Amino acid sequence: MSKKSMLRSAKGRNDHPDNGRRAFLKNGLVAGGAAALGAAAAGAAQAAGENVILQKQDWRTYLGDGVDARPYGTPSAHEAHVIRRNVEWLTADPVSSVSFTPLHELDGIITPNGVCFERHHGGIAEIDPTAHRLMIHGLVDTPLVFTLEDLKRFPRENKVYFLECAANSGMEWRGAQLNGVQFTHGMIHNVMYTGIKLRHVLEEAGIKPNGKWLLVEGGDASAMTRSIPIEKALNDCMIAFKMNGEALRPEQGYPMRLVVPGWEGNMWIKWLRRIEVGDQPWHQREETSKYTDLMPDGRARRFSWQMDVKSVITSPSPQAPVTHGKGRTVISGLAWSGAGKISRVDVSVDGGRNWRSARIDGPSLSRSVHRFYLDIDWNGEPLYLQSRAMDEYRNVQPTKDALRAVRGVNSIYHNNGIQTWYVAKDGVTENVEVS
Amino acid sequence: MSKKSMLRSAKGRNDHPDNGRRAFLKNGLVAGGAAALGAAAAGAAQAAGENVILQKQDWRTYLGDGVDARPYGTPSAHEAHVIRRNVEWLTADPVSSVSFTPLHELDGIITPNGVCFERHHGGIAEIDPTAHRLMIHGLVDTPLVFTLEDLKRFPRENKVYFLECAANSGMEWRGAQLNGVQFTHGMIHNVMYTGIKLRHVLEEAGIKPNGKWLLVEGGDASAMTRSIPIEKALNDCMIAFKMNGEALRPEQGYPMRLVVPGWEGNMWIKWLRRIEVGDQPWHQREETSKYTDLMPDGRARRFSWQMDVKSVITSPSPQAPVTHGKGRTVISGLAWSGAGKISRVDVSVDGGRNWRSARIDGPSLSRSVHRFYLDIDWNGEPLYLQSRAMDEYRNVQPTKDALRAVRGVNSIYHNNGIQTWYVAKDGVTENVEVS
Numbered sequence: 001m002s003k004k005s006m007l008r009s010a011k012g013r014n015d016h017p018d019n020g021r022r023a024f025l026k027n028g029l030v031a032g033g034a035a036a037l038g039a040a041a042a043g044a045a046q047a048a049g050e051n052v053i054l055q056k057q058d059w060r061t062y063l064g065d066g067v068d069a070r071p072y073g074t075p076s077a078h079e080a081h082v083i084r085r086n087v088e089w090l091t092a093d094p095v096s097s098v099s100f101t102p103l104h105e106l107d108g109i110i111t112p113n114g115v116c117f118e119r120h121h122g123g124i125a126e127i128d129p130t131a132h133r134l135m136i137h138g139l140v141d142t143p144l145v146f147t148l149e150d151l152k153r154f155p156r157e158n159k160v161y162f163l164e165c166a167a168n169s170g171m172e173w174r175g176a177q178l179n180g181v182q183f184t185h186g187m188i189h190n191v192m193y194t195g196i197k198l199r200h201v202l203e204e205a206g207i208k209p210n211g212k213w214l215l216v217e218g219g220d221a222s223a224m225t226r227s228i229p230i231e232k233a234l235n236d237c238m239i240a241f242k243m244n245g246e247a248l249r250p251e252q253g254y255p256m257r258l259v260v261p262g263w264e265g266n267m268w269i270k271w272l273r274r275i276e277v278g279d280q281p282w283h284q285r286e287e288t289s290k291y292t293d294l295m296p297d298g299r300a301r302r303f304s305w306q307m308d309v310k311s312v313i314t315s316p317s318p319q320a321p322v323t324h325g326k327g328r329t330v331i332s333g334l335a336w337s338g339a340g341k342i343s344r345v346d347v348s349v350d351g352g353r354n355w356r357s358a359r360i361d362g363p364s365l366s367r368s369v370h371r372f373y374l375d376i377d378w379n380g381e382p383l384y385l386q387s388r389a390m391d392e393y394r395n396v397q398p399t400k401d402a403l404r405a406v407r408g409v410n411s412i413y414h415n416n417g418i419q420t421w422y423v424a425k426d427g428v429t430e431n432v433e434v435s
Numbered sequence: 436m437s438k439k440s441m442l443r444s445a446k447g448r449n450d451h452p453d454n455g456r457r458a459f460l461k462n463g464l465v466a467g468g469a470a471a472l473g474a475a476a477a478g479a480a481q482a483a484g485e486n487v488i489l490q491k492q493d494w495r496t497y498l499g500d501g502v503d504a505r506p507y508g509t510p511s512a513h514e515a516h517v518i519r520r521n522v523e524w525l526t527a528d529p530v531s532s533v534s535f536t537p538l539h540e541l542d543g544i545i546t547p548n549g550v551c552f553e554r555h556h557g558g559i560a561e562i563d564p565t566a567h568r569l570m571i572h573g574l575v576d577t578p579l580v581f582t583l584e585d586l587k588r589f590p591r592e593n594k595v596y597f598l599e600c601a602a603n604s605g606m607e608w609r610g611a612q613l614n615g616v617q618f619t620h621g622m623i624h625n626v627m628y629t630g631i632k633l634r635h636v637l638e639e640a641g642i643k644p645n646g647k648w649l650l651v652e653g654g655d656a657s658a659m660t661r662s663i664p665i666e667k668a669l670n671d672c673m674i675a676f677k678m679n680g681e682a683l684r685p686e687q688g689y690p691m692r693l694v695v696p697g698w699e700g701n702m703w704i705k706w707l708r709r710i711e712v713g714d715q716p717w718h719q720r721e722e723t724s725k726y727t728d729l730m731p732d733g734r735a736r737r738f739s740w741q742m743d744v745k746s747v748i749t750s751p752s753p754q755a756p757v758t759h760g761k762g763r764t765v766i767s768g769l770a771w772s773g774a775g776k777i778s779r780v781d782v783s784v785d786g787g788r789n790w791r792s793a794r795i796d797g798p799s800l801s802r803s804v805h806r807f808y809l810d811i812d813w814n815g816e817p818l819y820l821q822s823r824a825m826d827e828y829r830n831v832q833p834t835k836d837a838l839r840a841v842r843g844v845n846s847i848y849h850n851n852g853i854q855t856w857y858v859a860k861d862g863v864t865e866n867v868e869v870s
Contacts, residue, residue: 057566059706063656064558064685066529071518072510072549076685078564083506094501106680107629108593113547114507115681123499129513131492153763155810158543158797192797194542221498244679245541246550250499250511271494328588362593362627363798375590 075114081105084115085182095123096222098165100186103312104320107332109160109190109362109371113244116189118251119165122221125271129247129255132219134201134239138277141206148255151239154196159238159261160368162336164188164307166264166291170412172400172419176431181317184419184431188336190369193259195240198233202277211277215284216258219273226267227281228260232305236261239272262338262367263305264413266291296408307338309397310416311345311372311389322427326380333358334369337391342370344390349376351384351420351434352399358387383423384434400433510549516540519550520617530558531657533600535621538747539755542767544595544625544797544804548679551624553686554600557656560706564682564690567654569636569674573712576641583690586674589631594673594696595803597771599623599742601699601726605847607835607854611866616752619854619866623771625804628694630675633668637712646712650719651693654708661702662716663695667740671696674707697773697802698740699848701726731843742773744832745851746780746807746824757862761815766793769804772826777805779825784811786819786855786869787834793822818858819869835868 075082084099091097101117118124129148137143165187171177178184207230214233218224228237238259241248248254253270260267266286281287293301313333316322322329331349335342341364346355358372372387389397400417407414422432510517519534526532536552553559564583572578600622606612613619642665649668653659663672673694676683683689688705695702701721716722728736748768751757757764766784770777776799781790793807807822824832835852842849857867 057563059560059562059655060658061656062558062560063530064555064560066558067519067521067532067534067553067555068529069559070553070686071520071534073519073551073553073684073686074509074549075507075682076561076564076689078689079682082681084502084508085506086502094503095498097502099502099506107591107677108627108680110545110627110680112679112681114509116508118502118505118508120499120502123497123501124504125494125497125499126511127494128492129511149759153759153765155794156542156765156767156796156808158806160798192543192545220494221496223495242542244547245543245545246517246547247510247514249508251505251508254511254513324584324588330588330591332591359590361591363595363800365798371593373591 082115084117087183096121098187100182101189103181103186103188103314103334104317106314107371109369110244111189111191113191113246113249113252116191116243116249116252117165117187119187119265120220120222120251120270121224124251125220126250127219127255127271132255132273134256134272134275136201136205136275136277138215139208139211139279140277141208144201144205146201148241151196151201151241151256154200156194156196157238158192158194159259160190160192160363160365161259161261162188162190162367162369163265163268164336166266166307166413169415169417169419172417173404173409173411173415176420176433179431180319181312181314182319185312187265188369190336191243192245193238193240194242194245195238195256195259198237198239198258201239202233202275205277207277210279213278213281215274215276215278215282216267216269216272217274217276218253218269219271224266224269224286225282225284226269226287227284228267232260232263262307264291264307267305291413293407293413294410296410304414307336308414308416309337309339309342309389309391309395311335311387311397312419313347313385313387313421316385316423316427316429317421318429318431321429322378322423325427326378329376329378331358331374331376331385333372333387335360335372335387335389336367336369337389337395338367339391339393339395340366341392342389343392345370345372346388347372347374348386348388349383352386352418355388380425382425384432385421385423386418388418401435517550519552522618531556533622535617536624538616538621538623538749538769539752541749542806544769544806545679546624546626548626548681548684548687551626551678551684551687552600552622554622554700555655555657555686555705556659559686560655561685562654562690562706567690567708569691569707569710571636571640571710571712573650574643574646574714575712576643579636579640581636583676586631586636586676586691589635591629591631592673593627593629594694595625595627595798595800596694596696597623597625597802597804598700598703599771601701601739601742601848604850604852604854607852608839608844608846608850611855611868614866615754616747616749617754620747622700623804625771626678627680628673628675629677629680630673630691630694633672633674633693636674637668640712642712645714648713648716650709650711650713650717651702651704651707652709652711653688653704654706659701659704659721660717660719661704661722662719663702667695667698697742699726699742702740726848728842728848729845731845739849742771743849743851744772744774744777744824744826744830746770746822746832747854748782748820748822748856751820751858751862751864752856753864753866756864757813757858760862761813764811764813766809766811766820768793768807768822770795770807770822770824771802771804772824772830773802774826774828774830775801776827777824778827780805780807781823782807782809783821783823784818787821787853790823815860817860819867820856820858821853823853836870
C-alpha cells in the first residue's frame with residue numbers, strides 16, 4: 001500500500017498561504033511530540049513560578065503543601081498542556097467562537113469540567129444564581145416564574161450524556177483539514193448531570209391542548225433561542241444545575257441549562273431563562289440560517305436534531321503520536337450515538353480493508369460516550385487507523401465518501417464519517433483520507 | 436417525641452472550653468445558612484476582584500469572556516464556598532492532616548477532582564512524571580522498573596470506585612461531635628479511574644510460589660507503606676493514572692496510585708514507587724499502631740480492610756439546612772459498601788421508628804457510591820432524619836449504639852453507624868443522636 005497513492009493528507013494541504021491556519025497546525029504538531037510536551041509543560045510551569053517544584057526530583061526528601069493549601073484543587077503543573085484550545089482564524093471574535101476538548105489527553109468516559117469544550121455566541125454570562133429566574137409562559141394554564149431553589153424542590157435525576165456540537169468534524173467535509181483529534185472531534189463532552197425532568201415544570205404550568213412546541217431562550221447577550229417539539233420535551237429533557245457533582249460551570253450555563261439527550265448541542269440552551277409554549281416552531285436564526293444542512297441541490301435539510309452514530313480514535317492521533325516504538329500498543333477511542341447505546345466498535349489498522357472488534361470498557365450508558373480499546377502488537381510498519389461504531393439500533397457509522405455521495409460538501413453539520421489517522425514508522429501521526 | 440429527652444446533641448457539646456473546635460463549629464454553622472452562603476460567596480469573590488461580575492445582573496446586556504479566556508476552567512465566583520475544608524485542631528500540622536469533601540454541596544455520584552478529600556502524611560509530593568519510576572522486586576522471577584509510559588502500554592480499564600478513609604466518621608464514636616456532613620462523612624470521594632490491572636505488572640515480573648503478600652510504598656516524604664494480600668492484588672487492584680478522565684491530581688498521587696476497591700483508603704498508596712513481594716505481612720506503622728481497631732478489652736483488631744455498608748443524608752444536613760419552609764422537600768444522600776452494590780436504602784424522618792424506601796438514582800456500580808432521594812411533603816414539624824443502607828449481600832448498616840455494644844468507643848476507625856440529623860421547625864439542622 002503506497003501512502004502517496006491512497007492518501008489525501010492534511011499535511012499536504014498546509015501549503016497554501018493561510019498563515020493563520022498554518023501557524024495553528026504547526027503549534028498542534030509541536031504540542032504533539034512527547035518530548036516537546038514535557039518541555040512545553042516545564043516552560044509553562046516555570047512561567048507560573050513553579051520552577052522550584054519541577055527541580056525537585058526526589059519527593060521523599062521534601063515536605064509538600066498541607067491540606068490547607070488548596071481548598072479547590074487544580075491539575076499538576078506538569079499537565080499544563082491539557083487545556084481547551086481555540087482556533088483564531090475560525091471565527092471573527094472569541095466571544096462568539098468555540099474551544100475544543102483535549103480528547104487526545106483524556107481517558108475513560110467522564111470529561112473533567114475544566115476542559116469541557118465551550119461554544120458561545122455572546123461570551124460567558126456570569127449569572128448570580130440568587131437573581132436568576134426561569135419563566136414559563138405561552139400556551140399554558142398558569143404562567144410561572146421559578147428560582148433555582150424552586151427547581152431544586154422537584155424530584156431529581158442523574159444522567160451521563162454526551163453533548164456534541166452539530167458542527168463537530170464539520171471542517172472535515174471537504175477533506176482532511178485539521179491535524180489533531182482535539183480539533184476534528186473536540187466539540188463534544190460527556191458529564192453526569194443532576195437536575196430535574198423538564199416535564200415537571202411544564203406539568204406544573206399546565207400545557208394547553210394546542211401547545212406543541214417550546215421556544216427555549218438563554219439569558220446571555222446572544223439570547224440563544226431554539227424550538228423543541230413537545231414530545232421530546234416531555235420525554236427525556238432535563239433542566240440541569242449540576243455537572244459531575246458540582247454546580248454547572250459558567251461557560252456551561254450556570255446556574256441552569258437545558259439537557260436534550262442525544263440531540264445537537266446548540267439546543268441545550270445555557271443560562272436558561274425563558275420557555276414559551278406555542279403551536280408551531282419559531283424558525284429562529286439558529287435553526288434556519290444556522291444548524292440546518294445545506295444539500296447539494298441548494299435546499300436545506302431542517303430539524304436534523306439527533307446526533308448520528310460516530311466514533312474516533314483518540315490515541316494514537318496527531319497530537320498523541322506513538323513514542324515508544326514497536327511492540328505492545330494501546331489503541332483507544334470514543335464512540336457514541338444520539339439514538340442510544342453503542343453495541344460494537346470495529347477498528348482497522350489498514351485503512352478499512354480488515355476490521356477487528358474493539359473492547360468496550362467502562363459503563364455502557366444510553367447516549368453517553370463509550371470508551372473502546374484495541375491492544376495490538378505493532379510491527380513498526382505504517383498504520384492507517386480507523387474506527388467504526390454501531391449502535392443498539394444497528395445504525396452504522398459511514399465512510400466520509402459515502403456521506404458526501406448523499407449530502408455533498410456544502411454543509412458544516414452532522415459529519416459522522418469514519419476518521420483516518422496515518423501512523424508513520426517513527427510514530428508521527430497525521431490526519432489523512434484513504435480513497 | 437420530646438427533643439430534650441431523646442437527643443444527645445452536637446450543639447450541647449459545644450460548651451466546653453475547646454476554643455479551636457468551637458470556632459470551627461461556629462464557622463460551619465455560619466456557612467450553613469443559605470443567606471449566609473450568598474454573602475460568603477460574594478465576600479470571597481469581591482476579595483478576588485470579582486465584584487464587577489457580581490454587580491452585573493442582566494447578562495443580556497453584557498458580552499462576557501471569550502473562548503480564549505479560560506483554557507482550564509474553574510467554578511463560578513458564586514460557588515466560592517464549595518471547597519475542601521480542614522479542621523485545625525484535628526492534627527498537629529497541615530502537612531499530615533486531612534481535608535474534607537463538601538458532600539452537602541454535591542449531587543450525583545461523581546466527586547469533582549477539585550474537591551476530592553485529601554489525606555496525606557508528609558505533604559503533597561509534586562512528582563515529575565517523566566522522572567518517576569515504579570519498581571517491583573522481592574519474591575519475583577525478574578525484578579522490573581517501569582516508567583509511566585511503560586504502564587500505559589498494558590490493557591487499560593475504567594472503574595468508578597469510592598475511596599473512604601477508615602477514619603471517616605471516626606469522631607462520632609463517642610457521640611454527635613461535628614456539625615456538618617462534610618466533617619462527619621467527608622473523608623470519601625468517588626471518581627472514575629483509568630489504569631491497568633495490578634495483576635499485569637505482577638505477572639510480567641513473575642511471582643514466586645511463596646510470594647503471598649505485597650508491600651506497597653509511596654514516593655512522598657512519609658513513604659507510606661502497607662501490606663496487601665496477594666489474592667486481593669491479583670483480583671481487582673489497579674494502578675491508576677487518571678481520575679475522571681484527566682491525570683490524577685497531585686494530592687491524589689500523581690502520576691500513579693494504587694486502587695484497592697472497597698478497602699480502606701490508606702491502602703490506596705499514592706505516588707506509588709515500589710512493590711515488594713514477600714511471604715508474610717510487614718506490620719508497618721500504618722497497619723499496627725494506626726489503622727487497627729482498638730477493642731473494649733484493649734486488644735486491637737487487625738486486617739479490617741473492607742469498608743462496611745454505610746449511608747448518610749447529605750441534604751438536609753447542618754451545612755445545608757431547609758430554607759424554603761414546609762411543603763415539597765428533597766431528601767438526598769449517598770450509600771456505599773465495600774462488598775459490592777447497594778440494593779436498598781431506607782429513610783426515616785422520625786428517628787428510626789418508621790422507614791420508607793428511598794429511590795436510588797443514577798448508575799448502580801459495585802463499590803461505587805449510590806445516590807438516593809426521598810421526596811417528601813414536609814408538614815413543618817421537626818424531623819429526625821436517618822438513612823440505613825443494605826448491600827447486595829444483605830449486609831445492613833447498624834445503629835451507632837449497636838456498633839458500640841460490640842466494638843466499644845476506643846477505635847476511631849470503621850464507624851458505619853446510622854447518622855441522625857435533627858431538622859427544627861425553622862429548617863436549621865444539627866447533628867444529634869437519638870436513644
